[in-house]
Structures are given as C-alpha cells and as structure tokens.
Amino acid sequence: MNAPVIAGIDGSASSLAAVEAAAREARWRGTHLHLVHAFIWPAMHVPLGPSPLGPATGGLRNMAERLAAEAESRAQAVAPDVKVTSAVVTGEPLTVLETQSRHAQLMVIGSRNMGGLVGLLVGSTGVHLAARGHCPTLVVREPGDATGPVLLGVDGSPAGAPAIEFAFAEAAVRGADLLALHAFTPWNTPMPPPIDPKMPYAGKPGALAEREACLLSEAIAGQQEKHPEVQVKRHVARQGTREALIEASHTAQLLVVGARGRGGFTGLLLGSVSQAMLNHAHCPVAVVPGNGTTS
Template sequence: MSEEEFRNGPVVVGVDGSPSATEAVCWAAALAARRNLPLRIVHGFSYTHGFYGGDLPVSTEVYAALEEDGRRLLSAAGERARGLEPGLTVETDMPTQPAIPLLVHESQYASVVVLGTSGRGGFAGMLVGSTAVSVVAHARCPVVVVRGRADGGAVPVEGPVVVGVDGSGVSRDAVGVAFREASLREVPLVAVHAGLDVEYDPAPAAAEPDEQRILSEGLAGRQEQYPDVHVERVVVADRPRHQLLEWSARAQLVVVGSRGRGGFRGMLLGSTSQALIHHAQCPVMVVRYRERAD
C-alpha cells in the first residue's frame, strides 16, 4: 500500500511514563493537529507486569496499583495533548497487551506511530529502547522516533525536512511523505542522494549524471503536486547514513525508507534507518511498505 493510502488513520503514540514518551506525546499532538487527524494515546499493560521472576505473582492490591498507574499516566498524557492543541480529538486506551505487539497492531490502522527514544524500563545509556527498534522493524505504517539535539536540548521545531532518496520503491513513498510534511510545516525540503548507497557492494559509485538521474526520478511528479515546497537537491559520493546524520543536526525531521536498494533481501531495517533511529539529532520517520489486508 502506498503512502497515499495511509493518510487518514489516527496518529498513535505509545506512552509509559518516561520523559522521552512525554516528548513523543507533545510531538504527536502537534503532528495530529497539523494533519487534522485524531490523536490516539496507548499504553500496553500485560499480565506479565504482575509477576516477579517466572512464577511468583504479586498481590491483587499491587497489580491493581500498577493498573491504576497506567490509567493515571494515560490521563496525564491526554491532558497534556489537549492543553498543547486545544480542539484536538484525543483518545486514550490501555489494552491488556505488551507494548510491542500492541503498537504493531495499532500500526495497521494508524497514519503514523510515534515513540520516544527509550522507556522507563530501558538500561541507562541505551541510545534507543527495544520497543522503538522492534516497532520500527515490524510496523505497517510510518513510525517516528522522537529524538533531540546531541547537546540534550529540546526536540527541534525549526529547520527543513530532509529525505533520503535512493531510487527504491519504499524511498519513493518516503519522498511523498516528506513533501507533505514540508508543505504542512511550510519549510524547505532537502532531498539527499548519497552515491555510495549500496552498502555492501565494493564496486565504485556510479558516475555523477547517473546519480543526478536517480535523484530526479525519485522526485518526479512531487514538485508539481506540492508547488509550494522549495526543494534543495543534494548529490554526494558518500554513505547515506553519514550524510543524513549530518543533516539531522540542522533539520526538524528526517524521513527515510525502512530499507534501501543496498540492503540484503529479507532485512526488516537497513543500516541507514538503524543508524538514524540511534544517532540522529532530530525526529526520524521511517516509512515502510504497508501490505494490504486479505
């Protein structure tokens, strides 16, 4: 399913009470308001939360307290979103399901899933949590991992939208999403094609005219669709992850496909998207193909 077909679902954001999840709620609320879509805030609550070790259940009182804690953080997240974006339609839900399968399930119906970099259960020093990595790898809609600048500052809201272009099918979908985001934000779009985009091919990069052609074909038709978006075209002989990480220090959003034309067949995530969700200095949107339901 192309990017044209997953526009109308809600913006879904996962929360767990961590500071990064709070940042994700704020970012998701702004995105939902900008797209004129409802915001759905979810918290995964599994019965496994009520066990210590393998077979030692906690008391009913403790389990009830954990459940109440989940409802409180959902309520707080909903209030925060409504306070930031008055008039926004906000829904909260706490299915009895672990976070990863819950969010992957939600991705079947969402326009986008938004996550923080790490949850309150993560190890100190982790660059990105296991939930974010797993959801990005398995979701059926675009996923945003909300990241901030390297200096620990706030999540950026200024700068261009940057998109990686490599000629693959999912890259074309990413370009469409990036154009739309740039148009809605009224900012320029930087389209980056790095000539050394076949990560495991030792052959030299293609000639410059070929690289320009790949970029032009990747952008074909989009400028006419979004005439208000100013596009800066960047063609370099470099690895895409290097270039996109550099651009992330100046961007407010980087958009990439989940796996480019240089990845191994069957890979869920390419090296570029993995590098960005771990090291970028702005929110990263990873666009995946969405399969049609039978």
C-alpha cells in the first residue's frame, strides 16, 4: 500500500479543517489517511482516567479518544471511500509528528496546533514540521480559492526542484491550472556578465528581466513535459519574493514553496520566504524539502 497521508489533530477548529484537507489529499492520491493526536499528559505525570467524583466517560484519556473519533468522522464525511485510521500517541507534538513524517507521503496540520505560542500566527508545530519533517508539509491556513490555480514559487535553485514536481502533481490531481511565479529584484539576483568589460555595471536594457524569465522557463520545463494536461501560466515579477507570493495567494487554492531556496542561509533549515508564507499566505501552504535534505 502507498504511504499514507498523515494529519496531526488536536481538537481545534484549525485541526478539523486540516483533517478535511487531508481527506481530500488522500482521495486524490489513492491512499489511506492516518490521524495522529500527540498525547502529552502521561509525560506530565497527571491522572489520565476519570475522576472518582465524575462520570466514567471523563478524564484526559477518554477525551483524547473522543477527539480522535470526531476527527475520523469528519474525514469520512469528506471522503467516504478513503480508509481512515487514528491513533493517540504519547509524546509532545513536535517530536511525535516529526517521527510520523518518516512514514508519510504528506503531513497535514492546521495553522494553530497544541504547542503553538500565543501571539504567533502559525504554531511552532507547523514551522518545526516544515523545517524538519521527512516529507512535504501542508499547513492549512485559510481555505483558499477552490477555483484558483496551484501557485508555485520558483527561484531556480536545485533545492527547489522537488517543490516544482510536487506542485505539478498537485495541479494534475486537482484538475487545476498552475501559476509558476518567479520574483526578482536587482538586489537579490546575481548580476549578468557585463556587455562592456570597461563598464562592469552596465548591461543591455531589460537583460536582467529576460534572464530571469529564461530561468523560470528552464526550471519548470521538465515537469511541464511530464504533465501536459496541466495548464501553466508563468509570471515574472520585479518585486520582493515574499510580497509577490502573498499577493498572488489571494486567488490561489494552494501555494507550494521549497523549504529553502536561492536566498537561504547555510545552516537554516527553513528559508525566510517559506516562513513568511506560513505566517501570511491567504491559502493553504505546502512546504517541500529539497533534494538530499530532511528540511
């Protein structure tokens, strides 16, 4: 059987939205869905069973089991033909979900989960998984535009190739168009070779924009040939990458970015662009690890 789609659940409205998204992903991928609740209370050495003075159905353990059952019901309502299982796993959420990602083809969580810090727009669980998970992580923020395209952020780096592959595959199973967006400014792009060595800072007018457009075309060419059924729109924007992607996400059903790209700093597991998208995009965000990494 194919590796499952795994969703982290905590009983919040955000996590139930993630369960619904995960059920659709499992249906599109022809695989099963596994729901995981990280049960931290045993490590806190607190009573797990019902209180002697309360109902027999009370207690933290029973609450966790009811939470898992509710999530299963929600998933089955969205995708009745998908096999759904659930588990209550002892441990803190960050560690449990990172371990689970070793056995998943996709991890799905809400934008606010247990373990998130008050005041953060996206819980620490989402950032942690996107940085250290062993498969792509889908963080369900806002619902997104169901009729919009899959939005792909392209920077042309080798680390971004898996994100391009993921985005094309998502567009194919969703029956959606793909909008491949590459943003640049003269300050975040390597300078092209000068036309005149005596004038190292002078170049042909428009040469930088042309070169960046070629970079975008070359980056997606292989997947475009592999998925001829996907209608692709290319857009090269002369503006900051974060601003361009956030703006375009208003009309997208999904945003796909690499965990780290051309502008990433060595040693950082999650790039600044992907972190910004997790906090500010207007649709669900999929963060895809680069080749040879677990970030």
